[in-house]
Amino acid sequence: MVTRAASLIDSFHPWLSPADADLVAARAHAAEIGSEASGASGAAEAQPAAKRPRPAAASVLPTPAQTRSLVARLSGNPGLAGEVLRAGEAYQGVKVATSARVGTHVFKSDAFDSFGFRLALWPRPFRGDSLADELRTFAWATRPWHGALTARQRERVTEFVTTGRIARGDLAQASQDATARLAFRDVHGIGPSRAVELWTAGFRSASSLLALPPASLRSLGVAADSARALRFAKSAFSRHPRALIERVAATVREQAALLFPGIEVVIGGSFRRGQSTAGDVDILLFHRDGPCALVPALVARLSRPECGLLTEHLKLPGPVLCMDAHGEEREFPGLRYAGPDSLRSEWEAIPDAESAETSAGEGRAGPSLVRLPSDEQQRDAEAELANVPSRPPDLLAMATGGTAASPLLSEGELCPAVPPDSPRVASPRETARVLDPLKRQAAIAALLLAPSSGNVCAAAAAAPRTSSSSSPSTRISKQASLSRSSSTFPARHPHRQGSSCANVASTDALNGPDRSTPGFHEPQLYCGIARLPAAAGAPPSEGPSYLRIDIKSWHWSQRGTALVAFTGNNRFNRALRRYADVLGLHLSDRAMCNRVLQGERPAGDRWNDEPRVVTEEAHVFKELGLEFRQPHERLVFFVDQMHSALEEAAGLAKDSRQGGSASSNSAT
DNA sequence: GCGACACCGCATTGAG
DNA sequence: CTCAATGCGA
DNA sequence: GTCGC
Numbered sequence: 100m101v102t103r104a105a106s107l108i109d110s111f112h113p114w115l116s117p118a119d120a121d122l123v124a125a126r127a128h129a130a131e132i133g134s135e136a137s138g139a140s141g142a143a144e145a146q147p148a149a150k151r152p153r154p155a156a157a158s159v160l161p162t163p164a165q166t167r168s169l170v171a172r173l174s175g176n177p178g179l180a181g182e183v184l185r186a187g188e189a190y191q192g193v194k195v196a197t198s199a200r201v202g203t204h205v206f207k208s209d210a211f212d213s214f215g216f217r218l219a220l221w222p223r224p225f226r227g228d229s230l231a232d233e234l235r236t237f238a239w240a241t242r243p244w245h246g247a248l249t250a251r252q253r254e255r256v257t258e259f260v261t262t263g264r265i266a267r268g269d270l271a272q273a274s275q276d277a278t279a280r281l282a283f284r285d286v287h288g289i290g291p292s293r294a295v296e297l298w299t300a301g302f303r304s305a306s307s308l309l310a311l312p313p314a315s316l317r318s319l320g321v322a323a324d325s326a327r328a329l330r331f332a333k334s335a336f337s338r339h340p341r342a343l344i345e346r347v348a349a350t351v352r353e354q355a356a357l358l359f360p361g362i363e364v365v366i367g368g369s370f371r372r373g374q375s376t377a378g379d380v381d382i383l384l385f386h387r388d389g390p391c392a393l394v395p396a397l398v399a400r401l402s403r404p405e406c407g408l409l410t411e412h413l414k415l416p417g418p419v420l421c422m423d424a425h426g427e428e429r430e431f432p433g434l435r436y437a438g439p440d441s442l443r444s445e446w447e448a449i450p451d452a453e454s455a456e457t458s459a460g461e462g463r464a465g466p467s468l469v470r471l472p473s474d475e476q477q478r479d480a481e482a483e484l485a486n487v488p489s490r491p492p493d494l495l496a497m498a499t500g501g502t503a504a505s506p507l508l509s510e511g512e513l514c515p516a517v518p519p520d521s522p523r524v525a526s527p528r529e530t531a532r533v534l535d536p537l538k539r540q541a542a543i544a545a546l547l548l549a550p551s552s553g554n555v556c557a558a559a560a561a562a563p564r565t566s567s568s569s570s571p572s573t574r575i576s577k578q579a580s581l582s583r584s585s586s587t588f589p590a591r592h593p594h595r596q597g598s599s600c601a602n603v604a605s606t607d608a609l610n611g612p613d614r615s616t617p618g619f620h621e622p623q624l625y626c627g628i629a630r631l632p633a634a635a636g637a638p639p640s641e642g643p644s645y646l647r648i649d650i651k652s653w654h655w656s657q658r659g660t661a662l663v664a665f666t667g668n669n670r671f672n673r674a675l676r677r678y679a680d681v682l683g684l685h686l687s688d689r690a691m692c693n694r695v696l697q698g699e700r701p702a703g704d705r706w707n708d709e710p711r712v713v714t715e716e717a718h719v720f721k722e723l724g725l726e727f728r729q730p731h732e733r734l735v736f737f738v739d740q741m742h743s744a745l746e747e748a749a750g751l752a753k754d755s756r757q758g759g760s761a762s763s764n765s766a767t
Numbered sequence: 768g769c770g771a772c773a774c775c776g777c778a779t780t781g782a783g
Numbered sequence: 784c785t786c787a788a789t790g791c792g793a
Numbered sequence: 794g795t796c797g798c
Binding site: 288317320322323324414415416622624664672673675676679685686687688689 | 772773774775776777778779780
């Protein structure tokens with residue numbers, strides 16, 4: 100069976116690395132061991148870490164090198180891929196409006212996306228003379244569990260090959276709802292539903308709403324933040340070069356440092372992935388001392404006339420809890436919204452801003468949990484910031500720009516011929532079902548996911564550290580593991596009491612994730628609009644330009660998951676979370692934890708175990724058994740690749756169960 | 768044929 | 784008034 | 794758009 104698996108991967112997924120086969124084997128082996136260990140309690144604990152069949156960090160998602168080479172040898176079909184992607188956009192326009200649920204359209208357009216990227220990365224062109232064979236090979240390589248393209252997909256490819264274009268007028272014009280959606284797409288906060296409502300009410304554009312008084316807008320169902328956003332059309336936010344993003348971030352960093360010395364300010368999003376331009380900017384804030392609840396204060400500072408960065412606020416963080424000098428939690432007197440009825444919102448600068456400023460020096464009034472970091476901490480933080488990749492390969496631009504194909508491998512290696520009677524393989528769904536009984540056993544998590552003791556993935560750390568003994572990552576992990584009793588991390592929220600252990604939690608079980616667990620802290624999310632500083636030699640004809648800006652902060656124990664979540668890309672996040680889900684884990688920006696299923700509970704009703712303390716991105720990868728990937732290496736086109744390894748894992752697990760205990764050869 | 772497909776917080780609305 | 788459902792952006 | 798039920 101290993102042979103079958105290996106040959107399958109070789110045949111249909113030539114871009115998968117040999118490491119994938121190792122992972123597949125190791126995971127199957129671990130699954131079997133896990134089911135044994137669950138019988139004997141504590142066996143996993145007693146077992147020496149060295150003897151555990153832990154796989155070397157391997158990649159189920161395409162490895163960085165694979166992604167790079169994939170994109171580098173972009174296909175012979177850039178035009179076709181582009182057509183399909185554009186058709187997807189048109190289709191999205193229709194579906195957004197016609198579908199009752201937003202969730203549906205996302206995946207509909209996503210399917211086009213996926214298909215388009217697969218075409219883009221397919222290394223040899225489709226030709227009319229051998230189209231049928233090409234399509235079959237392509238289908239088997241990209242969707243082995245199905246083995247064929249859909250009729251629609253075949254149609255599209257054929258149409259392009261024969262006519263050189265893909266007609267999509269039908270999609271663009273198909274629905275009046277789509278037109279409504281398009282008319283208001285530029286307004287933040289107006290989605291499919293409101294767009295249709297407004298259209299039927301007789302409005303045809305965002306500008307026609309601008310003239311209305313606030314009361315009328317409210318009666319039309321336009322939310323307050325939508326009304327505020329009316330003056331800023333989304334399309335006016337052209338993509339901005341990195342340098343500009345950096346300047347904005349520098350302002351934020353400067354103010355944040357004044358407010359909260361030692362704070363770590365990370366620019367997330369596409370900027371962090373290294374793209375040459377960004378449509379918005381994500382500012383992520385962390386502090387080593389643990390809580391980092393200064394978003395309202397920071398927003399207030401950035402809104403002051405003398406700073407003038409933020410010109411409009413779309414969403415504010417909720418009520419903020421922080422600890423005062425006596426260790427009591429109380430509400431942070433943040434921003435006060437003064438003008439709900441005016442288009443021009445008014446924000447009162449915080450009365451406590453003074454106290455926040457002085458708190459750095461005195462630690463008396465205001466949020467005094469702020470402590471100055473040690474010199475060592477300061478150096479660590481700086482070193483970490485330096486790890487952000489300096490050279491940004493703009494992979495997306497390469498992918499969509501139709502770079503000339505430069506195959507590194509021969510066609511035969513890339514696209515082996517497919518026998519017509521190739522066996523059908525398990526689909527992702529089927530795979531998940533096979534894995535499900537296994538994942539209920541905590542032993543899997545213990546063996547595959549939970550590192551034995553020192554939970555730091557030093558090898559996968561972002562960059563080589565200079566000192567080995569007192570390397571930052573080691574120290575962090577110690578701090579993290581001690582955090583449950585450490586006073587620098589909040590013990591738990593006093594207003595929420597809950598049991599942290601799944602066994603005991605019977606009343607809280609129905610309430611979803613238990614956020615009272617140690618290390619959990621409510622993040623603060625802000626969305627707003629920044630007025631860009633006038634560029635030095637900019638033509639004044641353009642007028643002021645604006646930038647969507649998000650400022651968010653998390654507790655230090657959530658730093659890793661938050662960084663991963665807000666670095667993206669989107670597809671990468673979804674793949675990662677879905678993957679975690681299949682492994683019995685829950686992953687979001689704020690927590691990674693075991694997902695505990697209870698037998699009689701209806702499907703989908705779950706509650707989550709105590710979140711892990713995840714201060715480093717590398718922890719997330721490590722816990723999932725994945726190879727660490729730098730931010731600029733997190734472009735994911737093929738969700739399918741992840742599935743393929745899971746299929747094999749499921750197949751091998753099933754085989755090994757049927758074949759008794761004969762699986763000792765798998766993990767070496 | 769129909770639900771699911773990743774996840775979460777906030778604002779608004781409407782029912783109780 | 785509270786609570787649940789919905790829309791929305793992310 | 795696709796899969797599982």
